Amino acid sequence: MKGFAMKKIGEIGWVEKEVPQLGSKDALVRPTAISPCTSDVHTVWAGAIGDRKDMILGHEAVGIVEAVGSEVRDFAPGDRVVVPAITPDWNSLEAQAGYSMHSGGMLAGWKFSNFKDGVFAEYFHVNDADGNMAHLPDTIDDATAVMLCDMVPTGFHGVELADVQFGDKVLVIGIGPVGLMSVAAAALRGASEIYAVGSRPNCIEIAKEYGATHIINYRNGSIEDQVMALTNGKGVDRVVIAGGDVDTMITAIKVVKPGGKIGNVNYLGEGDYVKVPRSEWGCGMAHKQIAGGLMPGGRLRMEKLMSLIETKRIDPSKLITHRFEGFEHVEDALLLMKDKPKDLIKPVVFIK
């Protein structure tokens, strides 16, 4: 079968591979829509997860089940499914501990284009199929559904980590596709004022549609100053970090109230240390809680988030700015993510 791969650090291209073998609980899926992610770009051009040879890229896909293992109960060939970016080993101690995304080791629930080939292929392999795929209803189109693989659950998890409560003032740093979903999730979780940090016009527009009440553009001064001005010097209750770098935590700590919480869902690819400013962290005494984590994967999560689309609580299709018809365009879509033109949020590639 054909796949679009990282050939080595810095190089991409098509490869020809065997169709994956199935264990008794696995499934084989033929993708019908895929979307490249910033982490594909980091994987290839920044070497974020180390070198890989001819590894098929991609971890966001919806598709049609092609085959299932002998012990798969709930899925059959022909079923239309969404597969999350994170596909844990559910029969692991980490899953029993409530951290399935780290099954088999830190971050090891992330298998696609990391520990095995990804979804930019004619077919891809899903482990623990009954636990890691979800049936897609007719009411949700492929483009919307593919946002469920990573953008929606990652954005939403930031809000869960920050533990937003009714009436909280929430700062969302970064309004790329993940941050935009964090804005939507904060509004859906009961935040009142939502301050979204960003500067690109179409992202700002969607942030507002998703519930941001104020936009903070770093061109107008430091984020700290703007947040403090907006909150009469009191700061915010919660911060979701969905962009920036290892120094972004400095801002988050400075603007969050004592007793406040910070949720990070930004993948930090560079730098030795995430810096927590000692003094503003109350010399270790301020109860400014810091959490950061990979999105929970699995079927239940997909079903829960999907039901929010069906009931029109969220509309992730607004993230999609570019659409390609034909598998051959996966390279164009990936390069688009690399080049980040101003009007880009997320591209989707449809496969017949």
Add this chain to the structure above:
Amino acid sequence: MKGFAMKKIGEIGWVEKEVPQLGSKDALVRPTAISPCTSDVHTVWAGAIGDRKDMILGHEAVGIVEAVGSEVRDFAPGDRVVVPAITPDWNSLEAQAGYSMHSGGMLAGWKFSNFKDGVFAEYFHVNDADGNMAHLPDTIDDATAVMLCDMVPTGFHGVELADVQFGDKVLVIGIGPVGLMSVAAAALRGASEIYAVGSRPNCIEIAKEYGATHIINYRNGSIEDQVMALTNGKGVDRVVIAGGDVDTMITAIKVVKPGGKIGNVNYLGEGDYVKVPRSEWGCGMAHKQIAGGLMPGGRLRMEKLMSLIETKRIDPSKLITHRFEGFEHVEDALLLMKDKPKDLIKPVVFIK
């Protein structure tokens, strides 16, 4: 001063009383809008809290500060304020334990028209004024604001007790004014499908506007059967009980999934026992958690909920079906609550 009182069980009327004395941390407020509550009706005609003599009724009011005690820091005469129905003693062990509504004893944070005169008076007394009043911004009118005293926080607390999470299916039993706010809160907390139980047309209409996806009318069969049909026999993740009686818990237990949670904010005025069906409660083993509690009062709660109105996340003004101009109409408004005409949700009386 004049007040509208319960003269004894079953009898209401006007009384003349001294203006309340202020302690060092107290405030005196002149109401500008008040609203009678079903519990005023229970207090007078069902004797729900026992006999009282010439006790001024009412616990929902917004108004203007008339005077403050010597140690009040944040309020001054002339300030426009909302006062929650529950005004805890914040310097109590119960408040330190996180249950301020029970400061001084079970439910004893509820003081108005219970342990002291209520708000249907020319002036009323607020204990711990800095902690139990909140400044009202110009952007919120009196009618909307008076819904913050009890309807909004009680309805919202039901959803907090039921611990609604993203994508949960939620059953709200009862769509009077409190239940309607529970519907709004469930939607605002991230529920997907919301099943609202009720039959009155205007309540149904508002329930839908607030986010109910399905209406369950008991005239169409048992609630259990309808919920099970809607959920393919699986039941709901969460139940909020905002109406019914001691037998309503039977329904809630039957329709909630193992691992599900039930939040009760319905004041149960009659009956010896709330009944939990043994078998459907998994013989004590089903992890169907039952919580029930009085709304949290206090200033912070008012400020947080108020911010949801300011940012247009909720609009409790939809609850108001009847408006009266003039203090003298408090009796009409109360009798309306007693008689419950079909089109009634909440009346408000404006006082010049």
Add this chain to the structure above:
Amino acid sequence: MKGFAMKKIGEIGWVEKEVPQLGSKDALVRPTAISPCTSDVHTVWAGAIGDRKDMILGHEAVGIVEAVGSEVRDFAPGDRVVVPAITPDWNSLEAQAGYSMHSGGMLAGWKFSNFKDGVFAEYFHVNDADGNMAHLPDTIDDATAVMLCDMVPTGFHGVELADVQFGDKVLVIGIGPVGLMSVAAAALRGASEIYAVGSRPNCIEIAKEYGATHIINYRNGSIEDQVMALTNGKGVDRVVIAGGDVDTMITAIKVVKPGGKIGNVNYLGEGDYVKVPRSEWGCGMAHKQIAGGLMPGGRLRMEKLMSLIETKRIDPSKLITHRFEGFEHVEDALLLMKDKPKDLIKPVVFIK
């Protein structure tokens, strides 16, 4: 193979059956120590789970792995293991939701002597072996280890459900083997005063050794009166129910403070309704939370609890009052549980 079975309701005896077949993730275990449980008695003589024909009894066993399926990674024949009474299907939506004990349906994580043959056999079958067995270290003997299957995790879960915090006053109702482990768990979780309800001398003695500070004997008056006398009329912070019947909840509600929590781990075999007294439940408003649930099973739980034995935080061997050598004595042990002589807590049968 030979097994000791429930032949039908009210009748027990030996049966001859095929050795269980293994799926790819399963294991076959040869028990070396087993213990009958009160629920075996309920199953046979009260028909608690309905009729069964020739079903092998028992769900508490340690043993030696005899064989493993092709995909089992962490266990091999000859390994010494403990197997919890609850063996969930980890690749289920319920496990993903955090309620693995209800995988496949309410209570359906309980498979032994319920949905399949139990452990009173020459060999027994374990599903999801990597997730449902735990290696036993040499430092823990068989008799102590067999208490880990049900008595320890169930008793401990009561304390988790009641959410005991540092310095809490805790009432434990029932000091059979499960209740005794709840006493130990309450002490180990930071309770200060622990009131243990019981009357049998050896149970009282062990309750004190496990950390009970006061014994409440119902022969000395009602539990309510005694608790209220001991707490100056204030009641307790937490209640663990590990004995009694559907009316025991009445006592629990009466003695727990507003804001308090009740954890039930008593299997309620009879009665239509668990009764929550309306008035003492604050008319639905007292924040007296009620939780009840089946013990969490699985390997991680076994490992965590085992580590408490290894570090001498708990010593469940004190529960064992009767020891039998030889599989043929399983009937004696079971009848002992049925007859409940005064000096019985738990019997263990050792198998060569």
Add this chain to the structure above:
Amino acid sequence: MKGFAMKKIGEIGWVEKEVPQLGSKDALVRPTAISPCTSDVHTVWAGAIGDRKDMILGHEAVGIVEAVGSEVRDFAPGDRVVVPAITPDWNSLEAQAGYSMHSGGMLAGWKFSNFKDGVFAEYFHVNDADGNMAHLPDTIDDATAVMLCDMVPTGFHGVELADVQFGDKVLVIGIGPVGLMSVAAAALRGASEIYAVGSRPNCIEIAKEYGATHIINYRNGSIEDQVMALTNGKGVDRVVIAGGDVDTMITAIKVVKPGGKIGNVNYLGEGDYVKVPRSEWGCGMAHKQIAGGLMPGGRLRMEKLMSLIETKRIDPSKLITHRFEGFEHVEDALLLMKDKPKDLIKPVVFIK
């Protein structure tokens, strides 16, 4: 009255001041036992909270009530009381939010020898007396009780922040008096293996008595290496930081498992940034939660912890290595804390 004060940064001595005035809810206490704290040393010689002039030092005291304000209900002159180091303003928004220690601003619940004179005086002032003092029973002596002011609650809070669960492996970094109480608290909360980091013989001995199962001495290699060796490379479930500096977090992050939690109660006096190693923090994705906070103060907390002494769950008197008779020795005791002789844990000064 006489007090022992910080005259300016780097200088201590006796001062003569007016006896404090009482507001309506305040109390005046005459100390009978006091204890200097490392933070007194930091305050004077490191200028940790900035310059102060003639500020009376000390925040750990038990004593006798001398006078109470007109609205104090539960205390009277002659009552024997313990007063926590943190005495919040309970009628504040921060207390309503559950973070009373930050009432009035970050860390501002810490008033003694910070925003007002401390307890090293003939008399000291207590705000919100009903909420900030606790009656001392005869069964607890002064020396033990004075450990309740800061050492016990701070040590215990570390374990609460780290959220220790049954069977967790816990690393406690630092076994000065606070860290030793964290060891005791971890054992009391259900930890199995407790690794205590320290090198002083008497601290090591007490750590073992309090429940440490392993001692990690940094002279034997890095903490990371030792923890990893003890845990077969898996790391610990929880870390309590009760000593070290801004770089200690690096160690904590490295040794805690994904999904693990870190609780800091070490006052970080120097350094620009607390450093979180990016890679071991899973690039922001590891669910290694970081919390740090000032001890909760107030009466309820004192009562809860006191009950643990009364029921012999903890014995903080083991911390006391030096005893002085007579107020005049407060200087000796403070200098002892400054010089930290090898055998010192905590000194107590008794005042007749």
